[in-house]
Amino acid sequence: MLAVNGLHANVGDKEILKGLDFAVAPGEIHAIMGPNGAGKSTLSHVLSGREGYTVTAGTATFEGQNLLALEPEQRAQLGLFLAFQYPVELPGVNNTYFLKAALNSIRKSRGETELDAVSFLRLIKEKLKILHLDDSLLKRAVNAGFSGGEKKRNEIFQMALLEPKLAILDETDSGLDIDALRVVADGVNALRSPERSMIVVTHYQRLLDYIQPDYVHVLAKGRIIRSGGKELALELEEKGYGWIDAEGQAA
Amino acid sequence: MTSMISNGFSHWLATAPNTRDSAKLDWLEAQRSAAREQCIGLELPTNKAEAWRYTNLKSLLEQDFTPAKAAIPALEGDDLDKIFIPELVSRRVVLINGRYVPELSALGDLPTGVHIGSLCALLENDPDAVRSRFNQSAIHSPFIALNTAGFNDGVVVLFDCAAVLEQPIELIHISTGMNQPQVAQPRHLIVLGDGAQAMLIERYIGLEDAVYCTNAVIEIALGRDAVFRHERLQMESAKAFHLTGLSLNQDANSRYLGVNIGLGARWSRTELVTQFIGEHAECDLQGLYLAGDGQLMDYHLDVTHAIPNCNSRENFKGILYGKGRAVFDGRVLVAKDAQKSDAAMSNNNLMLSEGAEVDTKPQLEINADDVKCSHGTTVGQLDPEKLFYLRSRGISAPLARRMLCLGFAGEIIHRLHEEVLRDYVTEQVGQRLESAPLN
Numbered sequence: 001m002l003a004v005n006g007l008h009a010n011v012g013d014k015e016i017l018k019g020l021d022f023a024v025a026p027g028e029i030h031a032i033m034g035p036n037g038a039g040k041s042t043l044s045h046v047l048s049g050r051e052g053y054t055v056t057a058g059t060a061t062f063e064g065q066n067l068l069a070l071e072p073e074q075r076a077q078l079g080l081f082l083a084f085q086y087p088v089e090l091p092g093v094n095n096t097y098f099l100k101a102a103l104n105s106i107r108k109s110r111g112e113t114e115l116d117a118v119s120f121l122r123l124i125k126e127k128l129k130i131l132h133l134d135d136s137l138l139k140r141a142v143n144a145g146f147s148g149g150e151k152k153r154n155e156i157f158q159m160a161l162l163e164p165k166l167a168i169l170d171e172t173d174s175g176l177d178i179d180a181l182r183v184v185a186d187g188v189n190a191l192r193s194p195e196r197s198m199i200v201v202t203h204y205q206r207l208l209d210y211i212q213p214d215y216v217h218v219l220a221k222g223r224i225i226r227s228g229g230k231e232l233a234l235e236l237e238e239k240g241y242g243w244i245d246a247e248g249q250a251a
Numbered sequence: 252m253t254s255m256i257s258n259g260f261s262h263w264l265a266t267a268p269n270t271r272d273s274a275k276l277d278w279l280e281a282q283r284s285a286a287r288e289q290c291i292g293l294e295l296p297t298n299k300a301e302a303w304r305y306t307n308l309k310s311l312l313e314q315d316f317t318p319a320k321a322a323i324p325a326l327e328g329d330d331l332d333k334i335f336i337p338e339l340v341s342r343r344v345v346l347i348n349g350r351y352v353p354e355l356s357a358l359g360d361l362p363t364g365v366h367i368g369s370l371c372a373l374l375e376n377d378p379d380a381v382r383s384r385f386n387q388s389a390i391h392s393p394f395i396a397l398n399t400a401g402f403n404d405g406v407v408v409l410f411d412c413a414a415v416l417e418q419p420i421e422l423i424h425i426s427t428g429m430n431q432p433q434v435a436q437p438r439h440l441i442v443l444g445d446g447a448q449a450m451l452i453e454r455y456i457g458l459e460d461a462v463y464c465t466n467a468v469i470e471i472a473l474g475r476d477a478v479f480r481h482e483r484l485q486m487e488s489a490k491a492f493h494l495t496g497l498s499l500n501q502d503a504n505s506r507y508l509g510v511n512i513g514l515g516a517r518w519s520r521t522e523l524v525t526q527f528i529g530e531h532a533e534c535d536l537q538g539l540y541l542a543g544d545g546q547l548m549d550y551h552l553d554v555t556h557a558i559p560n561c562n563s564r565e566n567f568k569g570i571l572y573g574k575g576r577a578v579f580d581g582r583v584l585v586a587k588d589a590q591k592s593d594a595a596m597s598n599n600n601l602m603l604s605e606g607a608e609v610d611t612k613p614q615l616e617i618n619a620d621d622v623k624c625s626h627g628t629t630v631g632q633l634d635p636e637k638l639f640y641l642r643s644r645g646i647s648a649p650l651a652r653r654m655l656c657l658g659f660a661g662e663i664i665h666r667l668h669e670e671v672l673r674d675y676v677t678e679q680v681g682q683r684l685e686s687a688p689l690n
Contacts, residue, residue, distance in 0.1 A: 050639050076645035088640040092658030102644035109645065141658070158644065224618065 001026050001197050002047075002067075002166055007058035009046045016042040018222035019058065024166065029196040031208055031233060032201045034219035035241040040201045041085060043219070044170040047199075049075050050080040062166065076102075078107035079165030083155040083172050090142035095154075098142045099124060099161055106162060126162045131187045149180035156187040167191075168199045173207035185210030205237035218244055256293040256393045259312050263397045263466070264290060282386050282434055282456060286399035293393050305610040306549045310518055311492055319348040319403060319435040324428030326355070330458055333425060338671045341421035341452065342367065349403035349428055349435030349465075364411030364447075365625035367420060370438055371404045380409065384442050388470055388498040390524045390553075395496045397492050398436045398468040402602055405438035405468075407654045412474065418482075419450040419669065426491065427458040434464040441469065443477040445502075450480035450668060457488030457515065460673040464492040471498065473505040475529060480668055481565050484676065488517035489545075495521040501561075503529025510666045511567075513540035516681060517659055520549040530560040538567035539663035541680060542575030542607070543687050552581040556592040556622075565596040568663050570656055570680075571607035572687040579611040583626070587618040596626040601633065601659050603652070603687065653684045 002024040004180065009017040016039045024030050034040050046053050047060060049072035060067040062078060070078070089108065104114040115123065128135065143151050143192045152172055165231050169188065173181055188198070188211050200211055208216075208230065216232040217224045218241075226244055236244065257264065264287055295312075296303040321328055324347070326334075326339050344367065346354035351369035358367055366373075366380075388395055406422055424437060443449055453463060464534040465487060473479055487493045501507055513519060525534050540548040569577045579598040600609045612625040633655050641651035660680050667673045 048643050051635060051642075071648070071649075072639060072642040073645050076643055082643050084640065084643075088636050090637055090640070090655070090658055092661035093654055096643075098641070101646050101650060102641075105647060105650070106645040149459050162644065214264070 001063060001179045003059075005059050007046070007060060008056045009042060010054045010056055011042065011052060014220055015056070017046065020224055022217055022224060022227070024197045024199065026165075026197055029192070029198045029200060029211065029213045030213065031213035031216045031230075032199060032219055033203070033216060033233060033236060039222045040203075040219055041170060042209045044082060044085075044168050044201055047168060048072060048080060073105065076162075077106050081159050081162055081167040083152075083167060083169045085157060085171040085174060087143045087151040088157055089144045089146070091144040092152070092245045095140055095142050096124070096138045099158065101126065101162060102158070124161065127157060127229065130160050130190050131157045132183055133157055134210035148175040149177070149183075150181065152176055152184050153187065156184055160187065160191055165195065166199070169200045171203065172200070173202055173204060181207065181234040182210060205233045208233045220244065254295045255313065256295055256397070257291040259295050260290070260316075260397055261309070262315075262317050263436070265402045276374060278382055279374065279378070279385075283400050286396040286519040289396045290393065290400060290458050293396070296393065297516045302551060302580065306520060306547065311464070314432045314462055314464070314492070316432045316434040318351075318401065319429070319433045321350070322556065323350060323352060325333055325345045326425075326427065330427070333426060333458065334456055336671060336675050339421065339452075339669065339675075341419045342416065343421045343423065344406050345423045345425065346404070346406070346437055348423075348429070348433065349405075349437045351404050351406065353443060362414065362416065364414035365416055366407065368407060369404055370402075370440065373407050381440065382408065384440055384470070385473060386470070387472070387500070388468065388496065388524070388538070390496050390498050390522055392496050392522055394494050395468055398438055398466050398496070402436045402438035402468070405440070407439070408449065408451065410443045410449055410477075412444035413446040414444065415448045417470070419452050422451060422453045424453070424455045424467070425458060426456070426461070426463050426465065426487065429459070429461045429463045430638065432462040432464070434466060436466045437468075439467070439469045439663040441471045441479070443473050443479055447474065447480045448477045451482070452669075452672065453481070453483045455485045455487050455493065455515070457486075457491050460488050460490060462490045462636035463488070464494070466494045467496070469495065469497045471507070473501045473502060473507060475504055477505045478665070479505070479507050481507065482672065483509070483511045484513055485511075485513045485519060485521075486679065487519070489515070490515060491516045493519035497521070497523045499523070499525040499534070501525070501527050501532040501534060504531045505529070506533045506535075508535045508666075509537065510663065511536070511538040511550070512663070513538070513550075514634070515581055517545055518547045520551070522551045522553070524553045527558045527561040530558055530655045532558075533562040535564045536566070537564075537663050537666045539684055540567070540569045541575055542571050542577050543683065544573035544575065547576045547578070549578040550580065552596075554568050554581075554583045554594065556584065556589040556594060557586040559588065559590045559592065561589070561592055563594045565594075566663070567598045568659065569598070569600040569609060570598060570660060570684070571609055572603040572684075574604075574606040576607070577609045579609070579613070579628075581613045581626075583615050583624065585615070585617045585619050585622055585624065586649075589619050591626065592619060592620045592622040594622070594624045597628065599629045600631070601656060602630060603633070603656070653681060656684050657681060
């Protein structure tokens, strides 16, 4: 589904990603872990098409298409979804209007008919239940005045609605207390399917207690320095990033 | 060479009021000739005058405007569809080219103590009802004088004490059938007695793509505890000129809730002048303007707190694109004895293009020492973070921009009381943004 090969990316003159290789097959969950400044968020942003990054070498292919040549909306229309670490507040933009515009933009790009107000509302109420979200959310402006937990739940709610093929969860656990974390993780787990892949980007192992990954990659200084199964996350938790960093230096 | 008002606008002075018989009112004639004299004595404002620093009269003077003709062109069914907002339940008054048209107006049965009708008709039938309230404006604008000297007709709204009208009054100004450049000068008078409550929706519409000018004057007086919602929607034709001079007087505990939406006209200037004559009154002025290629939107606010314990809010937002221009010149004056005045003025502008321009000048003049006053202004672009967020959800860049602009405008649009009108304005703003060059 996603193949990343030799990916290098800069912010300004500074090289952040220094040659990444990994591949995600349908249905797989990959965790990308690493200390602050490792390049985790840069990777999420480069894959989703945010401005401000220059890819200097390497490729990222999504379902056979050159992802890096596409506009952010085209990537989303193909089935890529980024759950933001810091969801953006859009005062004055009504949530329902936003969700409908997003869903119908994606449907239209695939040659599907746009949903009318009634079917859209039916669908959206169904999805709200997955995240234990209240109807009142629909009347509010997107993320405006939301608590940290509400913002993260709103991200997963959008994911539930847009049904992406590949979701990148960028530090979805940051700023969540344990109860909110569980709700978000339950929402994510409810969306797991043999066709849907996920990349879970996180600093802490904690999230992975709730969202169990198939693979764990450790990112440090712009490179994947170790890959393994979910037990790698536990080992990291125990020994800290210093352990792997030291090993990386030694190797 | 200095030019006088009376030279530049000689034709504007020529209009006689639309009274049907020759029953001349001495007091009115005296006021009109005084206004005429004033125009003869006034120099045309140039860019050296502070109030006209950013706005040039040249394009207005270049037109050879003649007074709007008394004969009212007939409207087709299609035209009416363009004008009326079907779901809007209102007491409707229609003016065509500045003149009251009873056939298109639909006032229904009005409750006791409520009078709504043509100014000329009232001058003829019951001039004393008008006399003490007419031309009390505190605005010293040459265009007010021109209107006083040459107004065509207008609407008078009189509410006795405690009179209440549930539905909004809808005042529709239509400009149509103007083959050569014409000027219409409507004159409105609104007086709410103590405790009265009313709402007025004022709309300006041009039916053809013609050159014309509307020079409207509105005088409003609110009694004690009166509540007046006043929503104004300027949608003149693309080649039109528009002037509004609005003067507001508020007695104790009264509330004025005003929303000014400016979308049309090539050149438009709105002057809002308010004063309090009793304590604990509240004046809320909200505004939204859009200006694209070849458009100028000019707003002047002059809010005087001469009395203690009053509240005022001035909040105007603008979206500028193409080579659109806007001027916001807002002044709040707090007099020496007006303690506990509470005033907040803001003007925020969203610039969608390099070629757009806004000159914004909020000013506070505070002469009292125990007040709460603030002002702020911003001129900014769309936030790339917000754009990316929308695009990452599959929304195209043009739609994302439009959504953010509507979000920005939404704060003001949501001040409109009627949901139907909010939807209508959102639609109108959206349409203009859709055809706008957004780079």
